[in-house]
Amino acid sequence: MRSNSESNSAVNLDIEKDAGGDYAHLTNNAVSSYSWENVTVTVKDRQSKQPKDILSSVTGSVQAGEMLALMGPSGSGKTTLLNVLAHRTVLGTVQQSLYLNGSPTSLKSFRKLSAYVEQEDALVGSLTVRETLYFATQLSLPSSITKAARILRIENLIASFGLQGQRDTLIGTPIRKGVSGGQKRRVSVASQLITSPSILFLDEPTSGLDSAASFEVINFVRDIAKKYKILVIASIHQPSTTTFELFDKLLLMSLGKVAYNGPVSGIKDYFDALGYSMPLFTNPAEFVIQLVNTDFARDQSSATQRLQSIQDAYQTSSSSQKITHSIADQVADTSSSTPLSTSQDTANKFLIPLTLIHRSFIKSYRDLVAYGIRIAMYMGLAIMMGTVWLRLSTHQSNINAFTNAIFFGGAFMSFMAVAYIPAYLEDLSLYHKERQNGLYGPTSFMLANFIIGIPYLFIITILFSLIAYWLGNFRPSAEGFWVWVMWLFLDLLAAESLVVLLSSLIPIFVVALAATAFANGLWMSVNGFMVAPGTLNVFWRYVFHYIDYQAYVFRGMMVNEFGKRVYECEELVGGGCSCMYPSSLEGQCKIDGKAVLAQYGYNTEHVGKYVGYMIVIILGYRVLGWLVLKMRK
Template identity: 60%
Template sequence: MDDAKACQWQDPERGDHDEGRYFLRNTSVQNFLWSDLFVTVKDRQTKESRDLIHNISGDVNQGELVALMGPSGCGKTTLLNVLARRPASSGARVNGESYINGAKIESRKFGRMTSYVEQEDALIGSMTVQETLKFAADLSLPSTVSKAQRIERIDTLLESFGIQKQANTLVGTPIRKGISGGQKRRVSVASQLITCPKILFLDEPTSGLDSTASYEVISYVKELAKANNIIIIASIHQPSTTTFQLFDKLLLLSSGRTCYFGPVSNVDDYFGKIGHPIPGNTNPAEFLLDIVSSDFSKLNEDAQARVEDIQQSWTKSVEAESVNKQISDRLSMAAGEKDNAAADDMARPGSIRITAALLHRSFIKSYRDVVAYGIRIVMYLGLAIMMGTVWLRLHPSQEYIQPFVNAIFFGSAFMSFMAVAYVPAFLEDRATFAKERANGLYSATPFMISNFIIGLPFLFLISILFSVVSYWLSNFQPTAEAFFTWVMWIFLDLVAAESLVVFVTAIFPNFVIALALVAFANGLWMSVGGFLVTPTILNVFWKYVFHYIDYQAYVFQGMMVNEFSNRIYSCGSGCQCTYQTDLASQCQIRGTGVLEEYGYATGRTGKWAGILVGIIAVYRLFGWIALTLRKT
């Protein structure tokens, strides 16, 4: 890492350096303590309480890098979440306290002083590295920080993390190659350092990386902690010897209990003292994981006894007593002081500024990410060509009335059904939102507003392109008014369908489940929409429970009225008119006769459009409620 501090930057007007000057001013975190932490859940089989975390205590000083290590399922991520004041586990009960400088800190202030980098890189692949940091700054820094200061901050971080050469490189998508895995981890960490947090939590920062890339990432993190007096706590699974030795302290867990907590440099002496010396030429991390693993304890009673012995040895050790005494002394020294770790509270950007930043980011993502809208535009154009050529040049005569109706149903129902293609794009946006909300950047409101607004121009473009091709090829009513009314219905149809996707995916953020439910819902709407069974004979249950809330029903009847209300059809050479209207004597059918068969009245276009807008609003409102209530 460069000699320049990642949390130090220059005031362009004064030319002076001041660590965290524009962020957490006067906020000094000398130490971070946690005492007697328990996380308890109810066992699904026995229905009895079970400890995921049992009586964990520890202390970390500024500038230290701490490793949370242990076998799979030992409680590393659970403990990390508890320390970061995130939900530990579904239905879990958390006991114990954490302190900054020996004082309890309210969660809001604690969130302003900390950042959390999740195991999965929730980065937007269609953004460049520099844009990723730029939007991190826009979403977290107050308006008092000037544009020049933001640029300098970003440049400092790019240089400090050695990714300045990749500044204009895309992060990468499944379709477009981007930066490497190690560089992605550095970008993830750098984006969380925009506000100069005093405590940084890293969940498996080396996950998916080879030993060289892992060492590179932890090495950067180590220098970051030292240079900026940041406390960094990282869960890590199985580091190499060189990577393991970079950590200052180790908290070794097994079955949610402490096996060791203290300097990495003292690991050899401690485990030698309790009868488990680390052999020479052995990766100490691998050795420690082996001796504290209890996954196969039922097959090996000796292994279980060994783990219990290690846990008991720690409980009775001088080292554990020293840790507890140090925590007690620091709490005693801080007694009577309240929130002594936080003087100034960093302001956040306002809702309008955050919404504007999200809109800007979404706009860039939308036109770069071909999966979000590019593929969908091509897909809808293909659908338009197929529809226009299958229902090619329909004539205003009796035998073409049913094909006209069929084309209207196909154009409305399948346009909305194909909105399932939006599921993966919204899932990616939702994952980014979940990460950024967990770090306290913004709530569900600006996310939902920006998501809705940014989709409108793209959906309108799709509506125009689809209609230009399919409407004129199929020979619907050849007037400008009828054409643009058709476009309006297609547009509202797409907005409603996409709103349904947002609603369902907000509740079920799983690709397969969301896809299945959206497809099912659209199938239901097709069944009760009025085409397959006309509203005049539709079963009362389906009519009153589902038909009137079916957005496809209003689109279908609106498009039917648009086509048939002002059009006349010939009855053919035999003058046998299928629909009897006042023009039967002239061997013609007035289009309103077709509408009467379906039970549709004219003059209600505005009412139906208003109902559609209401349905869209309800879907978005329910989606907002789901995101607000669901924290993951």
């Protein structure tokens, strides 16, 4: 391995040495500095409706191999600053000057040089550590890189982060134990380092970890940063003394302004000079946070004055002037700096949907929440339905029972699609993270999500139908069974597409659940069972009935059952018979099933047209879901 003194090296250089030079063209150009000047974010105050700065003229700089800690009380603006520096969307009006090696940055070039680790570990819990890194390489590394080189990079990262013993351990799900919290954070960081970024952003990397695990995570990041000259910028909340001392620089903020920006080692002397002496055996991080925190001060006026004096002192300090002059020198010296390439090869966009499908397939058969629990639910529903409507005879007294069973089967198969919401929201969270990192867009995500659901929904339909259809004694023919399967399959596709649309629009579990339940209640009410389409209120009929996928499912299954079946009338004691529905077979004491359909205004024609309507509705939901994701930055 290389020594720490070798600058501008990267993880992929080690791999180039071991893999025969496959990565020679991939190495990122050296980023020696990242600087920002007068970063200001303005929003409209909710109470006064006046402009309010949540960041005000923040200036700073970090050099290759350094770790900068962004700290401050809650509401100080550190997360907003981190997002601005990472070229991520923030609320409000942003004024900024960002420089790489003294040159202005662009989003396209910056994404190829940086990586961002979210505060929450957006990982697939049903994948192992090695699989997580494998899919990271598939989504982010250029297609020109060989499989052997990818595997070597994965193994090097696993070794670098001390995860050899957990390489084949699951990340962990709510019902399956996996790696520890500290190990999970290391996997998150490793998955972002897979492309050998020059700049690494960390949003609260120690959140939810104890002091030992926090030190472990930050120490690993520090080793990687020093070894491969990576710039690290991390927002962090009140670390322990040992963890805090791992950082090179501190940018301390309060109420959107800088209170200190300089080396961690210089904190004590700096604040001593201002008259705020740090007591012995005190955690420096806790000391400075308490010093600039006015939220819990008993004397708000005194605390505000103290904070103002600290912020004013920094603006006139030699540290502030030094940073300003350093940035000016970098900008003036851009002619001699190394140009940064923006033509780096990227992953094959056409293969990304296949990678997402592969990942989703592994998740779906390992994660019981995704489809296992749903299969059990539908099997239970099939057994219940089949035994309640058990072996119904073709006597006219059972016609209403057959009709009720058709409605129940279609409507509740659709309604139970709400069980897919938690699994989809987990996928959506991972998609947002990976889209922010520029890996893929809504088209690949939506396409993969739709394709991976098709086989599982078909399996659910077959299992449900094998039980419910034959126990209930619906039209006993192979044709009738497979037509029933077709309609239920389209029903489930439409129901899951509706879940995807509503959950994309409102990605909050309780709200998405309520919205989906309400939509299903609406579709049940206007699908033609409760009130025949011909007598349905004009508003509900023309506004909702014709776009109700459950209406076409109910119609198709009714035609399948009654279009080619005959039922017996009631034989009278004195002779003759009484038929509930008059038909051409009344003289034979029978009822032609088409007479039942006539009561609903249905006929046996144009079945293919209604299948087409279902496909249009399914695709419509998916396109609308895609638009929601496309428009949401």
